[in-house]
Amino acid sequence: MTPMKARTPSVRASATSGDDAHLTAPWVDIKRFAVHDGPGIRTTLFLQGCTLRCPWCHNPETYEAKPRLAYAAHRCLHCGECVAACPRGCHTMVDGRHAFDRTRCAGCGQCVEPCLGSALRLYGRSITVAEAVAWLLEDRAFYTASGGGVTLSGGEPLVHADFCRAVLARIRAEGIDTAVDTCGHVPRHAVERVLPCADRFLYDLKAADSGLHSRLTGVDNQRILENLLFIAAAGKPVEVRMILVPDRNMAEADIRKAGELLRGVRTLTGVKLLAYHALARSKFAALGLPDTMPDVPSPDATALRRVADQLRSILPAGALVTF
Ligand code: SF4
Ligand code: SF4
Structure with missing residues (x-):
């Protein structure tokens, strides 16, 4: 995320009327002109609070939903x-x-x-639905020109499911594409809250094997996989994002299991491979958090290509796997 000084967005009342315009959520950043958070040029709002504690987290400022x-x-x-x-x-x-x-x-x-x-x-200043919508609509011209839209990310944005629903509903009512970037480790009702007003999902997959997932994150992935299939069954396009951490989750057996799982996600639009890096290590120090980042190098292009090729060999022909 690009560091940005906090500011107070102006409010466009016409786009934000309604009972839930006053709902709030803590946010940490807004990324404009994003081209990796869904189709087209997008603006991504990062909310604070997460249901996982991945040790390699690039955004530890989102761990807790408080300033x-x-x-x-x-x-x-x-x-x-x-x-x-x-x-x-x-x-x-x-x-x-x-x-x-x-x-x-x-x-x-x-x-x-x-x-x-x-x-x-x-990090973690509070923003209202009305403020967030006004802020996000500032980039409407770019969405229109590029087929882009708005993405809510985190942390885990669905920690604030009612807030997300209210923002997404208003953005969508303006004819703008909406996406939710989720880790999926949330109650089903949180997914159901945003499902009608999210055009697509970006879905993080740390490991397809439940035992490995537990060892990596401290929780099994049952809920995550169930929510993934639930979203797909609802017909929503899903781009799966896999962060690849050497010596953790990118062995051949790990990738094979992921490929076999993703083969069953019928609305899968693609798989994006994200290379682990330790650039966020300084954030842990600045935040006064224990440094949990794995002491391993970033996977190089050869390693990423090996994973991509393996996934392509398992997924249906023509499946989009990028890195
Ligand atoms: S150090 Fe903490 S309590 Fe003191 S002014 Fe800064 S944010 Fe407020
Ligand atoms: S002493 Fe350091 S932290 Fe305090 S205001 Fe000056 S530059 Fe900022």
Whole structure:
């Protein structure tokens, strides 16, 4: 995700009338001109909160659905501007050096704006349905010109299923394509909430084997696979996204099992292979979270091609597998 300073979107009342326009959700980023989150040019809104804790997560700022301050120590100028801004005494200067006590932080964000080094960033500010819709409609011309649309992602956006439904319904009423990027580890009713107003799904698959899934993420994949088949049975196009982590989930047997599973997803539009990388490692440090990123290299093009070829050999002829 591209770092972006928080701002307050303007509201277009005509697009946001209705009882649920006041619903809120915590968000972490908005990505405009996205070309990998569904067809055409899209705008992707990333919501905070997730039902999984994948150790290789590229977006650990989305783990919990509550405000969290990130402090990038390497950017700190030790100017001390944050000290007076914080009502809880989290920031102090010791011998001319800045120190941050996260245990006292309430996530109010008051220290972010004064920070001269852009070392502080608050994730998880609250946004209303009305604000989100107004923000997303700003890029309508690009959706129209490219056959694109709006994608809700996370974290796990369906943690906020009612919010997602309200946003997607309004966007769709404007004639704009809508997509949900989900890990699928959500109750069925959360899927059912968005099903009528989502044109398509991007669906993460960590491992097809339940035992492997448990070892990797701490939970089995029964609910995930059931929701995947439920969405397909409802006729919604599904693009499956597989993050490939060396020594974790890309052995030949793992891929064969994934291919055999995906062969049964009748609305499958394609499989996108995503290469693990450790660039998010610095985020864990900035967020004060334990670094759980696997200490393995990114899979190279040869490894990705091997997986793609294996999947193509299992999936129906012409299946789109990209990386
Ligand atoms: S987010 Fe609020 S409580 Fe936390 S350090 Fe900044 S000003 Fe203090
Ligand atoms: S305001 Fe920002 S740059 Fe200045 S001491 Fe605080 S964290 Fe560092």
